[in-house]
Amino acid sequence: MINLAGRDIRHHGGRYIFTGLGLGLLIGVTLTMAGVYRGLVDDGKALIDNSGADLWVVQQGTLGPYAEPSALHDDVYRSLRALPGVGETGNVTYQTMQVRHANKDVRVMVAGVEPDAPGAPLYLVSGRPIIRNHYEAVADVKTGFKQGDKIKLRHYEYTVVGITRRMVSSGGDPMLFIPVQDAQEEQFVRDADAIVSDRQRLAQNPRLNPPGVPGVLAAVQENQVSSRSVNAVLVKVAKGYDPKNLAGTVKRWKRLGAYTKDEMTDILVVKMIAVSARQIFMFLVILTVVSAAIIAFIIYTMTIGKIREIAVLKLVGTRNLTLASMIMQEALGLGLIGFMSGKVVATIWAPYFPKYVLLVPQDALSAFAVAMLVSALASLLGIRTALKVDPAEAIGG
Amino acid sequence: MTLTQTQTPAILVEGLMKRYGTGGTAVDALKGVDMAVNPGEVVGLIGPSGSGKSTLLKALGAVIEPTGGKITLDGNPVYDHGWKIKDLRALRRDRIGFVFQAPYLIPFLNATDNVALIPMLAGMPDAGARQRALGLLQVLDVGHRAAAQVSELSGGEQQRVSIARALANHPPIILADEPTAPLDSQRALAVMRILNGLAKQYQTAIIVVTHDEKIIPTFKRIYHIRDGKTYEEAGEGRDIG
Numbered sequence: 001m002i003n004l005a006g007r008d009i010r011h012h013g014g015r016y017i018f019t020g021l022g023l024g025l026l027i028g029v030t031l032t033m034a035g036v037y038r039g040l041v042d043d044g045k046a047l048i049d050n051s052g053a054d055l056w057v058v059q060q061g062t063l064g065p066y067a068e069p070s071a072l073h074d075d076v077y078r079s080l081r082a083l084p085g086v087g088e089t090g091n092v093t094y095q096t097m098q099v100r101h102a103n104k105d106v107r108v109m110v111a112g113v114e115p116d117a118p119g120a121p122l123y124l125v126s127g128r129p130i131i132r133n134h135y136e137a138v139a140d141v142k143t144g145f146k147q148g149d150k151i152k153l154r155h156y157e158y159t160v161v162g163i164t165r166r167m168v169s170s171g172g173d174p175m176l177f178i179p180v181q182d183a184q185e186e187q188f189v190r191d192a193d194a195i196v197s198d199r200q201r202l203a204q205n206p207r208l209n210p211p212g213v214p215g216v217l218a219a220v221q222e223n224q225v226s227s228r229s230v231n232a233v234l235v236k237v238a239k240g241y242d243p244k245n246l247a248g249t250v251k252r253w254k255r256l257g258a259y260t261k262d263e264m265t266d267i268l269v270v271k272m273i274a275v276s277a278r279q280i281f282m283f284l285v286i287l288t289v290v291s292a293a294i295i296a297f298i299i300y301t302m303t304i305g306k307i308r309e310i311a312v313l314k315l316v317g318t319r320n321l322t323l324a325s326m327i328m329q330e331a332l333g334l335g336l337i338g339f340m341s342g343k344v345v346a347t348i349w350a351p352y353f354p355k356y357v358l359l360v361p362q363d364a365l366s367a368f369a370v371a372m373l374v375s376a377l378a379s380l381l382g383i384r385t386a387l388k389v390d391p392a393e394a395i396g397g
Numbered sequence: 398m399t400l401t402q403t404q405t406p407a408i409l410v411e412g413l414m415k416r417y418g419t420g421g422t423a424v425d426a427l428k429g430v431d432m433a434v435n436p437g438e439v440v441g442l443i444g445p446s447g448s449g450k451s452t453l454l455k456a457l458g459a460v461i462e463p464t465g466g467k468i469t470l471d472g473n474p475v476y477d478h479g480w481k482i483k484d485l486r487a488l489r490r491d492r493i494g495f496v497f498q499a500p501y502l503i504p505f506l507n508a509t510d511n512v513a514l515i516p517m518l519a520g521m522p523d524a525g526a527r528q529r530a531l532g533l534l535q536v537l538d539v540g541h542r543a544a545a546q547v548s549e550l551s552g553g554e555q556q557r558v559s560i561a562r563a564l565a566n567h568p569p570i571i572l573a574d575e576p577t578a579p580l581d582s583q584r585a586l587a588v589m590r591i592l593n594g595l596a597k598q599y600q601t602a603i604i605v606v607t608h609d610e611k612i613i614p615t616f617k618r619i620y621h622i623r624d625g626k627t628y629e630e631a632g633e634g635r636d637i638g
Contacts, residue, residue, distance in 0.1 A: 001517050002510055004503075011505030312501045315460065316562075317490020317518050391489075392460040394501060395451060395574055 004322070005329035012302070019298050020334050023291060024341025027371060030287040031346040032353070034363040037273075037280045039356035044268040046166040047175075048261060053090070053118040053234035054243045056264050057250055058257040065094045065231040066170055067267050072256070074184065074230045083249060085241030090117030091230040093183040096173055099143075099151060106143055108176040109169035110153065112183020118234035121177055127162030133179045138162040140174035142354075151176070154186050170272050172355040180230065188229055198224055288374060291338070295378035299331045303382035307389055314391035324383045328376060335375030339368050406433040407471055407569050407602030408457065414465035415452050415625075426452040428625035429466065436569060436600040439593050439615075441607055441632060444622035450606050451574070453622065457604065458493060458572050459485040471569040490519055494563030494601075496573040500555035502547045508534060508558045509543045515565035526565075533561040536598075537591060553584050560591060564599065571595075571603040582611045589615045590637050 009016050047066070057080060059070040077089040093112035098105050113119040115130045121138055127147045130136045137158040139145040142165075149160045158178055167175040178186070190198075202208050202220055209217040237243045247258035259267065303310070310323060343364055350357040410432040417424045426449045434440050444450045455461040457468060459475055468475045471492055475485075489495075502511045512530035517523060534540045537557040542550055550558065556576065563571050573592065577585035589605075589612050596603050607613065617634035620627045 001523065002506065002514055004505075007505040007510070306504075308501055309503050312495075312497075313503070314486075315458070315489060315495055316515055317486045319486065319518075322518075390460070392455050392458075394495070394497060395455050395458060395460065 003329075004326040005333065008302075008306075008326065009330060009333055016330075016334070017337065019294075020337025021341050023294055023334060023338030025345060026287055026291050026294070027338045027342025027367060028345035028349070029342075030284055030291070031342055031359060031363060031367050032350060032357055033280050033283050033287065034367070035346065035350055035357035035359045036353070036355065037277055038358035038360055038363065040170075040172075040273045040276055041269050042358045043166070043168045043172065043356055044170055044273065045265060047168065047170070048265055048268060050122045050164075050167055051119050051234055052122050052236060054237040054261055055235035055247055055250070056259045057233040057235060057254075058231070058259070060251075060255055060257050062257055063267050063271075064257065064259055064264060065092065066264075067272055070231050070257070071229045072231070072233060074180075074228050076230075076254075076256070077233045079254060080233060080235060080250065083246070083253075085238050085246045085249070086235055087238035088118055088236040090114045090119040090234045091180050091232075092119040092234055093180060093187050093229075093231045094169070095183070095187045096169065096171070097153065097186075099153065099176070101145065101149065101151060104144070106145075107173050108139075108143055109171075109173045110183060110186065111175050111177045112180035112187070112230070113177050114180050118236045121162075121164040121167055121175075124162045124164050127160070129162055130177060130179055134182055135159060136161045136179065138164055138177040140167045140176070141165045142168065142174035143176060145176075153178070154191070155189065156182055156186070158182070166356070168356065170268055184228070184230065189225060195225055288370060291371070292374045292378045295331055295334055295338075295375050296381050298334065299327060299379050299382040300385060302330065303327060303385050307385075308394065310386050310389045311391055311393040314389060315394040320387050323386050327382045327386055328379045331375040331379030331382070332372060335371040338375075339371040342367070342371075405472055406469075407436045407438075408432065408434040408604065409469040410453075410457070410466070411469075412466040413453070413456060413463050413468060415449075415456060415461065416464045425625055427456070427463065427466075430622070430625070430627045432620055432627055432629075434570075434602040434604060436602050437596050438618070439589075439596045439603040439605060441605050441613060441616035441619040442622060442627075443607060443613065443619055448622045449625045450622055453627075454572055454574055454604075454606055457570075458495065459488050490515070491566055492568050492570060494566070494568040494571040496556075496560055496563045496571060496576045498575040498578045500547075500552075500559035502550075502555055502558055502562070504547045506547070507543070508539065508545050508547070508550065508554075511547070511558055512561045512565050515562055519566055530561065530565060533564055534558065536595075537561050552579065553587075556580070556584075556588060557591065560588070560595070564595060564601070567599060569601060571601050573603060573605045575607055575609070576605065577607065577609050577612050585609060585611045586615070586637050588612075593637070 056064050058064040059072055062068040062070040064070055074091050080086050080089055095110050097110050098107050130138055135158050137160050139160050141163050145160045147160055151158045199221055208220045237246055243260045247260050250256055250258035350359055410430055413427050413430040415427040456463045462476050509527055509530045512533055513526040516526040516529055531543055534543050539554050539557045542554055577588050592603050614633040614635040615637050616632035619630050619632045
């Protein structure tokens with residue numbers, strides 16, 4: 001039996017292929033949106049996985065350094081190390097900054113880390129890790145910084161000694177790692193003008209500068225310029241100890257907040273990107289509906305364009321099932337071309353997105369199934385139109 | 398009705414009636430049509446617009462159900478109690494060939510496949526159907542255009558392909574709806590020559606609905622239809638070779 005759908009598609013080859021490609025762009029956008037979501041999740045997981053920590057110790061009552069402001073004294077790690085089960089510790093600070101480099105503003109998350117301690121990037125793609133306590137930096141490749149570049153932050157200039165990858169904040173900003181002491185000053189120490197202004201204000205405040213007690217003002221001023229805080233202490237749990245139990249111990253005895261890797265993943269991936277995920281899901285729904293509408297419209301117009309032929313086919317004894325099958329095959333063909341071209345374009349353009357776009361086979365499979373389902377459903381309008389054609393229309397009068 | 402009594406008519410219509418609508422707005426398109434066409438005979442059906450020609454053709458073509466009377470095609474009463482859509486579809490596919498004013502070929506099939514599709518729909522294997530189609534195209538003198546797409550065929554070639562399509566299942570009956578209307582005299586007579594030849598060769602009963610003055614003298618018998626009733630008269634039966 002002649003494949004009527006195949007012949008019709010060949011007959012309208014150009015229009016059919018271009019429609020399929022147009023649909024493919026939409027499906028490509030759909031796949032990319034799914035990839036953006038996957039990228040968000042993967043970025044969050046990479047940030048946690050690549051920190052090398054099992055436990056995040058943070059200010060009590062906060063969700064930790066990525067989700068909420070958290071400040072701890074930078075000597076908290078000493079008391080933590082005394083707890084059984086604590087292997088390594090690392091003070092960390094996180095701060096989003098805009099860096100001017102090569103006549104370009106680059107938004108980065110500056111992470112203060114201790115060399116070779118939890119929090120420092122585990123993998124480098126080039127260069128070496130930070131080994132000095134000052135003025136060295138490791139940058140994520142997405143910053144665009146090169147090894148040997150000089151980067152000026154608020155107070156100091158840093159030399160990029162290594163390049164890492166897949167280290168971005170939950171907001172998608174690439175990370176710039178610097179020594180924690182420098183990061184503390186960059187984050188907590190204000191500029192000279194602000195310090196002078198504060199000193200004048202403190203000196204005029206009689207409660208902080210009581211007459212006849214000269215040591216008070218000096219102590220207060222000293223406290224104003226100190227940088228003794230960090231955002232969190234990252235802990236590597238010693239072998240044989242359960243991070244969950246250790247988190248419980250820290251919370252109970254140190255009056256601090258503590259999150260295991262799973263809990264931190266939950267905060268970063270589930271809670272923080274929940275709104276973005278819903279946003280993306282809405283886009284996916286809209287794109288799916290638009291795709292369905294386009295397929296339905298195209299198939300409908302293709303059907304309307306051959307009403308007389310359908311009437312003749314029915315008059316000469318073609319079964320309704322044969323006609324319905326022809327229309328559905330044409331719709332499925334459009335879905336298939338759309339899916340294949342969409343997959344290709346999404347793969348081509350994904351690397352050019354500023355944020356990480358992760359295309360996974362599972363999403364491609366789902367998109368294929370949805371494209372086929374939507375195509376089949378969209379063909380129903382055309383099928384209904386064809387089935388309603390009266391064979392008598394082929395005879396004049 | 399002038400019938401050769403020894404023959405069973407391929408098309409027998411008795412007291413056929415068709416009413417559209419109900420109540421005060423009802424219109425009687427056919428008011429007791431009688432007609433008989435023998436195998437191998439080509440008869441003309443002539444009438445002014447609105448006389449009921451198309452309604453009669455649709456009833457004979459098993460696409461509209463009459464409200465009264467009887468149609469017997471090739472010995473089988475049509476629309477008998479219990480007929481289903483699929484029965485009518487099979488009747489149209491296997492027992493009736495249609496030729497239209499415009500060829501109405503399927504534009505995405507070539508000439509051969511336009512013809513071969515009909516026996517394929519009836520279940521004939523592809524190779525056999527194509528062979529039969531090629532044979533019919535040869536008979537109709539368009540065998541050399543067998544592989545051509547519809548858009549590559551001239552109007553006359555398309556009409557001959559459509560006649561081949563009507564013959565594809567070797568139907569005992571062909572209903573032709575103004576098949577020569579768009580053609581000049583020469584081509585119109587050529588089409589009539591083909592239809593007459595095929596009627597003789599395959600013993601097919603052919604009804605040709607027409608207004609075309611050029612071809613009316615070629616009929617040996619003519620049915621005039623006026624106000625939903627037919628009147629038979631002898632035609633000139635001019636020899637067209």
